Amino acid sequence: MIQAVEVLIQAIPYLLGGAVLTVAAVAGGMLLGLLIGLPMAVAQVYGPRPLVWLVRTYVWFFRGVPILVLLFLFYFGLFQLFDWNIGALSASTLVLGMTSGAYQSQIFRGAIQSLAKGQFRAASALGLSDAQAVVHIVLPQALRLSLPGWSNEYSILLKDSALAFVLGATEIMARTQFVATRTYQHLALSLAACGIYFILTWVGVRALRLLERRVAVPGFGNQEAR
Amino acid sequence: MTESPILEIENLSKALGGKPILSGVSFSVRRGEMKVLIGPSGGGKSTLLQCLNFLHLPDAGRILLDGQAVDPRQRKSLYAYRQKVGMIFQDYNLFDHLNALDNVSLALRKVKRMPRADAEARARAELARVGLADKERLYPAELSGGQKQRVSIARALAMDPQVMLLDEPTAALDPELIGEVLTVIRELARSGMTMIMATHQMGFVRSMADEILFMQEGRVIEQGTPEMLLDVECGSRTLDFCTHLAEFESGGGE
């Protein structure tokens, strides 16, 4: 027991260093997912047929294949094939981002489709171009409506990021394993990892909840439902 | 009066879902005129008004503004035309995430490229014109139906339209709120705005309409001044329809 505490105290800074990498991978993944998912959602709702079809294929692919398989496919497969030498952490971030992009596109698509169509027509009637209507009318509302789904996606991606360990990225899970195999304190170290993941989830979800309140508009969306 | 018409509609046709909705609608509108569309629900009034702004692309026919045919396939000319033709919808269609001031000023900034300060000054003036000077900070959800419709009128007016299209602007309103919106529209007509308006507010039509177009099954089947079409002796279909409307409204137990 005492030994466990000693190991823990010594290991905490090392584990927290892993947490920084985890956060980097998840933040990068969320951001990349946003950059991929938002245009895909717009394309799926407003785009021409071939584009809709392309987006649908993308989404089906990333939703249909386990992340673990995707990590192997890209890191040991495609990136190698094209001689693209990036680190395990960067590779994991990319794969997490591409996967999240598929899920995020569906969050945004749902939000866009839930908006009243009349506002788009009103914007057109004022002389706004379709692109302007999307940027100034559709997206500000759709993004607000997407925040709860986005927060959910964050907590999922955070947990998925633990898989980066299999590529050798030295994130939380990998470091937990290093220390545990050396010290045999599996239970204590696993609990520590649990604690770190839990705190990261809580902080992220909380922050997004605050953001949701900050951008809330009276009588709009779901802020009054709670 | 030999002045040329501001808007000419020639042979407009439109099918939706394989069904003809408008069949060869033609009429022209003089500057400052108030044209009223009346007719049974499903007769094509909304479709016609939306075609007049190319929210629906007509299948056939032409629209001329100031003698110039509009080509909706050319984006530039389409967006320019839409700025000149304001549209008011039955269900307001305010931008839900923007307060009254931003609802009115957005298109000034993004379409007319006005600096924010100028756009807001103009928006304030338009809100004052519709009697909402003190409501600029309120969001659509915080406004009554009548106030929302007045914001939407201010939003259209801010673009300096030459023609306004109004699609049953009071149909979604509680009876006690209809008056405030009609008052604004009446003022607008008096100030010389050209308008095409679908409405069944017969008191308003009798006093304000220069001409009534009675629409049924996608055609204008009667056309004339209120005196011509609503005289008790005239035997017009318009009168027949309006009489039934009045009976329904007085006898209807809604």
Ligand SMILES: Nc1ncnc2c1ncn2[C@@H]1O[C@H](COP(=O)(O)OP(=O)(O)O)[C@@H](O)[C@H]1O
């Ligand atoms: N998008 C659409 N697809 C198919 N039919 C439509 C569509 N929009 C309207 N219609 C039909 O067009 C007809 C005319 O509708 P509308 O122009 O709204 O008439 P009004 O405004 O006079 O009540 C109705 O029969 C309606 O069902």
Ligand SMILES: [Mg+2]
């Ligand atoms: Mg209608």
